[in-house]
Amino acid sequence: MINFTNEIIIILFKINYMSGFFGVVSNQDCVREVFYGTDYHSHLGTRRAGMVFIVPGKGFRRSIHTLENSYFRTKFEDELKDFRGNVGMGIISDTDPQPILFTSHLGRFAIVTVSRLVNIAELEAKILGRKKHFTENFEGTINPTEVIASLICEKDSFIEGIEYVFENVRGSCSLMIMTEDGIIAARDKYGRTPVVIGRKDGACAIASESCSFPNTGFELEYFMGPGEIVRVSSEGYTQLRKPGNTLQICAFLWVYYGYPPSYYEGINVDECRYRCGAALARRDSVEADFVCGIPDSGVGHAIGYGNEKKIPNKRAYSKYTDTWPRSFLPSFQGQRNLVARMKLIPNRAVISGKKMIFIDDSIVRGTQLRHNTNDMRKYGAKELHMRIACPPILYPCDFLNFIESRTPMELAARRAVRELGGRDEELREYSDPDSEKYRKMVEKIAEKLDLDSLLYQRLDDLIAAIGLPREKLCTHCWDGTGYF
Ligand code: SF4
Incomplete structure (x- = not known):
């Protein structure tokens, strides 16, 4: 019998607080495309979602819903009959309510952002100091997307306004602005989050995740560069600002939060995970009966590991998706954690008496993993060897709303x-996989998690598995480097 109260208190998880957007400009009505394309970003956020269209003769029609007790499709399906238009945008967000509508000296526009404003308090003070105001209330504070829109409106054109955002925002910001003329899309100045363009006859789409294209009929055409701005019409896209020279795309996209069929910078997520798993296997001398990936993202890494090591892949855990579709539907953390724990079911038949290699994408706090190892021991695992597809996380993310841990001491490696x-x-020494300090740190984490052995991916192996030059990747949470 599970003590739910205790479970709620003690289980803490890695949760992503991301967002993803999808927009279409078409020579026909595009409501269905925006609806399904946005839905394919549901893995990036589960708290809020919104869609906006320009309905002919009526102007903007917008809707925003909380997703905390339902799906995007369920929430918006009944409203589809009220939407019409050849231009539309949707967003899934774990942060602020979006899209936001503005009437400004630049004209009427709707805006969505995938952003984190580390310096939001400073920006708020600056804007208020210029005798301006904010309307949107976001959990008792101002809405980051409104801050971005406000900055844009301080300039004489959308392009100048977006450049002004790039200059002033610490963190990251990719965005789309919708007007009667179509959509303007901008990728974060260092490209930490992706923006891709898809095409089909008479329509052009902009997305965070290219996995939204195949089933909406779009072909992936272009990966926007860092700081690039484009105007999108039904005929295609026109560059308004060239990409910058510095790319710092988040390496965690491939390791953890990207969806397997998606591509970033031309590199597929799942294939990268196979390479990550294979790299781990090449450095691993432990003999085991099988390898098991922790669903979801551990599965791709485990396939790569098993193929390289020539051992079977088995499902020591199955994810019960039928009624526990996501890890964080409920509105408060304790319940979200409980849901995440409840949806992974261990299989005693697979576990009992076996030597197992277990693969997960990362260890943030380690509390979820500790729970998994308890399950395995209880079900008679003979040996538990944990392999992690990325290096130890030593620094919280300063750029995205990605890792839930807000203070370094919440991180298992820092503890x-x-x-x-x-x-x-x-x-820096603790992050060096050839140092004695690193060896002791990993040993300590293994001891805390009750593992027979623990092996992390080396950063150089991870970078090789991704396949981009090191200087084009953000690796800050592992080595503390990066552009701020
Ligand atoms: S710090 Fe980590 S999670 Fe954040 S952008 Fe860099 S690689 Fe991604």
């Missing part, structure tokens, strides 16, 4: 460093 008496100045 291990502290227990070993390590100091912040020594973190």
Whole structure:
């Protein structure tokens, strides 16, 4: 019998607080495309969603819903009859309510953003200091997307306004602006989040995730560059601002939060995960009966590992998606954590008496993993060897709403460093996989998680598995480097 109260208190998980957008400009009505294309971004956020269209003769028609107790499709399906238009945008968000509509000296527009404003308080003070105001209330504070729109409206054109956003925002910001003339799309100045363009006859789409294209009939045509701005019409796209030279795309896209059929910078997510798993296997001398990936993202890594090592892939865990579709539907953290724990079911028949390699994408706090190891021990696992598809996370993300841990000491690796008496100045050494400090830190984490062995991916192997030059990737959460 599970003690639910205790479970709620003690289980903490890696949760993504991301967002993803999808927009279409077409020579026909595009409501269905925007509806399904936006739905294919549901893995990036589960708290809020919105859609907006320009209905001929009526202007903007917008709807925003909370998704905390339902799906995007369920929430919006009944409203589709009220939407019409050849231009539309949708967003799935774990942060602010969007899209937002503005009437400004630049004209009427709707805006959606995939952003994190680390310096939002400073920006708020600046804007209020210029005797301006904010209307949108976002959990007792201002709405980050409204801050971005406000900055844009301080300039004489959308392009100048977006450049002004790039200059002033610390964190990241990709966005779409919809007007009567179509959509203007901009990718974050360092390209930390992706923006891709798809085409089909008489229509052009903009998306965060290219997995939204195949079933909406679009062909992936273009990966926008860092800081690039384009205007999109039903005929295609026109460049308004060239990409910058510095790309810092989040490497975690491939490791964890990207959807398997998606591509970033021309590199497929699932194929990258196979390479990650294979790289782990090549450095691993442990003999095991099988390998098991923790659903969802661990599965691709485990396929790569098993193929390289020539051992079977088995499902020691199955994900019960029928009634627990996501990890974080409920509105408060404790319940979300409980849901995440409830939906993974261990299979005693597979586990009992076996030596297992277990693969997960990453360890953030480690509490979920500790729960998994308890299950395995209880069900008679002979040996538990954990393999992690990325290096130890030593620094919280400063750029995206990605990792739930907001303070470094919530991270399993940082807690291990502290227990070993390590100091912040020594973190670089702890991140070096050839150092004695690194070896001790990993040993400490393995001990805490009750594992027979623990092996993390080396950063150089991860970078090789992704296939981009190191300087084009953000690897900050593993090595503390990066552009701010
Ligand atoms: S710090 Fe980590 S999660 Fe954040 S953008 Fe960089 S690689 Fe991605």
